[in-house]
Amino acid sequence: MLKFVGVSKLYDDKEALSNISFELNKGDFLFIVGPSGAGKTTILKLIHKEIEPTRGEIFFNNSSLTKYNGKVYLLRRKISMIFQDYKLFKRKTVYENVSFPLEIQGFSPQSIKNKVLGILKMVGLDEQANKFPHTLSGGEMQRVSIARAIVNNPDILIADEPTGNLDWKTSFNIVDLFIKINENGTTIIMSTHNEEIIKKYNKRILYIKDGKKLYEKYPHIS
Amino acid sequence: MKNIRIFLREIKESLINIIRSGFLTLISIFVIIVSIYSIGMTYYFLNYSNEVKKGIENKIEISFYLNRDTNDVRIKEIENEIVNISGVESVKYISPDVALEELIKEYPEYESIFKDLDKNPLPPTFFVKPDSVYSINEITSKISKIPEVSDFFYSKDLVDKLLFSIKTFTFLSIIIVSIFIGIFVFFLGSNITVSIYNRRDDIEIMKLVGTQPSFIKRPFYIEGIILSLIGGTISSFLLNKSFSEITKLLNIILPFVENQNLSNQLNTSFYIYLNLSVIFISLIVSYFVLRRYLKEIYP
Numbered sequence: 030m031l032k033f034v035g036v037s038k039l040y041d042d043k044e045a046l047s048n049i050s051f052e053l054n055k056g057d058f059l060f061i062v063g064p065s066g067a068g069k070t071t072i073l074k075l076i077h078k079e080i081e082p083t084r085g086e087i088f089f090n091n092s093s094l095t096k097y098n099g100k101v102y103l104l105r106r107k108i109s110m111i112f113q114d115y116k117l118f119k120r121k122t123v124y125e126n127v128s129f130p131l132e133i134q135g136f137s138p139q140s141i142k143n144k145v146l147g148i149l150k151m152v153g154l155d156e157q158a159n160k161f162p163h164t165l166s167g168g169e170m171q172r173v174s175i176a177r178a179i180v181n182n183p184d185i186l187i188a189d190e191p192t193g194n195l196d197w198k199t200s201f202n203i204v205d206l207f208i209k210i211n212e213n214g215t216t217i218i219m220s221t222h223n224e225e226i227i228k229k230y231n232k233r234i235l236y237i238k239d240g241k242k243l244y245e246k247y248p249h250i251s
Numbered sequence: 252m253k254n255i256r257i258f259l260r261e262i263k264e265s266l267i268n269i270i271r272s273g274f275l276t277l278i279s280i281f282v283i284i285v286s287i288y289s290i291g292m293t294y295y296f297l298n299y300s301n302e303v304k305k306g307i308e309n310k311i312e313i314s315f316y317l318n319r320d321t322n323d324v325r326i327k328e329i330e331n332e333i334v335n336i337s338g339v340e341s342v343k344y345i346s347p348d349v350a351l352e353e354l355i356k357e358y359p360e361y362e363s364i365f366k367d368l369d370k371n372p373l374p375p376t377f378f379v380k381p382d383s384v385y386s387i388n389e390i391t392s393k394i395s396k397i398p399e400v401s402d403f404f405y406s407k408d409l410v411d412k413l414l415f416s417i418k419t420f421t422f423l424s425i426i427i428v429s430i431f432i433g434i435f436v437f438f439l440g441s442n443i444t445v446s447i448y449n450r451r452d453d454i455e456i457m458k459l460v461g462t463q464p465s466f467i468k469r470p471f472y473i474e475g476i477i478l479s480l481i482g483g484t485i486s487s488f489l490l491n492k493s494f495s496e497i498t499k500l501l502n503i504i505l506p507f508v509e510n511q512n513l514s515n516q517l518n519t520s521f522y523i524y525l526n527l528s529v530i531f532i533s534l535i536v537s538y539f540v541l542r543r544y545l546k547e548i549y550p
Contacts, residue, residue, distance in 0.1 A: 077459075079459075100463070102458075102461045102462060102463050102464070103461070104461075105459065105460065105461035106461040109460075109461075110459060112459075116455075116456045116459060117456070118453055118456060119452070119453075120271060120453075129457075129460065130460050130461060132256075132257075132260045133257065133260070133457075133461075133462050133463065133466050134253070134257075135252070135253030135254060135255075135256040135257040135260075136253075136256070137256065177460065178460075181461070
């Protein structure tokens with residue numbers, strides 16, 4: 030489903046990523062782990078096509094993302110992204126935030142309502158639908174962000190340090206939610222530097238440091 | 252159906268933005284009203300000056316006298332020559348006998364004096380009506396070259412002052428209209444720029460969640476149209492009221508000016524064209540501002 034082949038990225042002669050290769054199949058769950066500045070966000074931005082690789086090639090569903098010259102916004106409906114700072118519309122309610130990706134595609138109001146209420150129930154925010162983001166806790170805001178990201182039923186969900194601003198208990202709740210989404214068939218890539226999360230969840234790990242892949246660890250099969 | 256729903260969603264987004272912009276929206280509407288009102292008033296006075304010109308033109312007549320010994324055949328020839336001068340609307344010949352009769356009618360108390368005269372002192376006279384004040388100089392120049400013409404009269408000072416006033420007023424009107432269009436364009440452009448700046452976070456999020464560029468741009472266009480329509484409607488109403496009151500006042504001050512043409516020009520079509528022009532300008536300004544500022548976000 031997703032393949033990195035010798036991908037490098039330079040920012041003003043500074044190498045942020047160096048010759049990264051890995052492959053993901055549909056339904057996989059991958060933690061990208063590494064210290065701050067290791068290049069985790071760069072990998073996610075490359076998948077989200079916010080930046081282009083300097084060398085190498087990225088494939089998504091057997092097509093080259095690097096050579097993709099179609100409409101990027103259509104691609105981003107298949108590859109959803111979640112951010113550490115949530116990136117919610119401040120002046121929209123929880124319901125409006127989650128319904129936005131469907132409204133821009135012209136779904137019928139009834140279909141939007143059914144989908145949004147279903148997703149909000151799944152993330153445990155059905156009671157908060159009419160609240161504005163500033164009235165929510167960090168964990169709740171991240172769940173709104175997740176709800177908005179999955180309402181489109183994307184092929185891949187990428188999360189950039191989604192637990193970075195949260196306490197450990199809320200962080201585990203958020204990762205539990207990712208596991209639940211992953212069990213429904215969505216491929217998930219999550220960057221983190223939280224050792225507790227990596228230890229608790231038996232998932233595939235891609236460890237990078239200074240832009241280089243140090244090792245890749247596959248989950249234990251019991 | 253999907254496209255209609257998306258379009259309705261864009262209209263909703265625009266209306267929400269207009270309401271949430273609050274003070275900025277009010278400022279924009281105010282600037283649109285002031286600009287359109289000023290442009291409308293300038294247009295009104297431009298048209299009114301044209302009516303004043305026409306009113307004065309109707310009163311202007313060039314009269315010229317021939318030598319008393321000019322015979323009837325030659326008088327007829329001269330009449331034909333004058334008719335063929337470009338810019339001549341009509342020519343009227345008054346023979347010395349008819350002129351004397353009219354003089355007696357005008358001053359009956361001097362009838363006996365006029366009748367006692369051995370010889371009619373009045374010369375053969377032509378009255379020429381030009382089709383425009385701009386034709387007077389050419390007509391008088393050609394008439395002065397006819398050898399039998401002894402003298403001619405027209406209100407030269409009045410005509411010269413009128414021509415100067417009209418030219419000056421037209422020039423100033425064009426400058427005033429240009430300035431107000433410039434102010435309108437500047438404020439509209441600033442308004443859209445500030446709106447984009449205020450919504451830069453939302454635009455960034457929209458981009459990240461896969462929003463099509465048209466969905467980001469169209470609400471700005473729709474906002475421009477809505478604000479122009481609100482400003483245009485209010486200023487049209489104000490203009491209509493002002494036109495009516497000023498026309499009444501001017502009818503008292505300058506009764507010789509016919510206002511019929513003016514009221515024909517300032518009808519519903521005038522307001523429709525005025526509003527359409529404002530919407531057109533608003534769309535053009537929106538296009539260039541959006542192209543400039545959204546290029547960084549949606550290259």
